[in-house]
Amino acid sequence: MRWDDLFADLDARLAHARRMEQESEVADRWAADVASVDLLGRLLATDGELSVQLSDGSWVSGRTRAAGPGWVLLVAGSPVRRQVLVPTAAVCALRGLARNSVPPGAVTARRTLALALRALSSASVGVLVRTRAGEVRGRLDRVGADHVDVVVPAEGHRAVLTVPFASLLNVTELG
Template identity: 30%
Template sequence: MRWEDLFADLELQWEANEAAELAAELADRSRREAAYLRLIDRLRPVVGHPARCRVLGGQRAPETLHGTLSALGMDWFLLAEPGATEVLVPMRSLLAVENLPVVSAQPGHEGPLAAKLDLRYVLRGLVRDRSVCTLLFVDGTSLHGTPVRVGADFLEVAEHAVGEFARRGRVRSGWTMPLDAIAYVRRVP
């Protein structure tokens, strides 16, 4: 009986060591896989769902935006706010996202088209549509107007009064700003 007890004890020790090694290997593999995740991979499962984000641009503190994450690009995301407004946020302005789900999208599987849809591409769509917007800058100031041109690293906006369009005689001023200065762009419905 003594030998059987010894063998049973050795077998239990062996199984415990194997389980501990497997757990350590799985934890190490999970850490390595997480190291390849990007923020866009964490955000992709949230498209179509409510999101709450802190962004640069508040006068004294970061501003909190909430709405449905309706689109996502390599360096931007679009929030559909309650009340039919849309907010285009450059990723560099994002400070935090609240309560992301545990799951992430597979890294690098956004497709070739999504990789081409950068912030400049989306801003060119606003220019094409002559969309009236309010731009919030990273310093907390804002500008109301219509984007008129997008360069490699800048945006030009025709400033005009709220409720007006960028027509001759209505444009107050023309502004050129680096894309890095934009905290977000809110499209006026």
């Protein structure tokens, strides 16, 4: 009978060791999964109200409408709805971000900040461009790889202000 007890005890110890090893492996895989999640994936999963603090300390809030590498588009305001394009490089903090994530597809991965700005430019709508140094109202014109030209209304001539992407805080459609 003592042999049976001894083998039962050994079996229990081995089962416990296997269970502990399995739990450790699950925890390691979970940590690796969380570590691989990027901001874009969480922005794509966000469905509710999102508040974004910009590098100048101001906050922009709205529902996430679209996102791509380096930007998020929020629909803000009520009853007047305005679209606000925010470069993620200007973001210091987010409130309301989804805990889960959605992996970006091939199309989403190609929707860069320049592409989003080009879409606004081709719409020829008035915009408020906020930079780290101030703001300007106008219309987006040419969009380069790392800068955008803003046509600013001026008396009798066309004034163009070139804004590097690195200084953008947000671009709000004035409609």
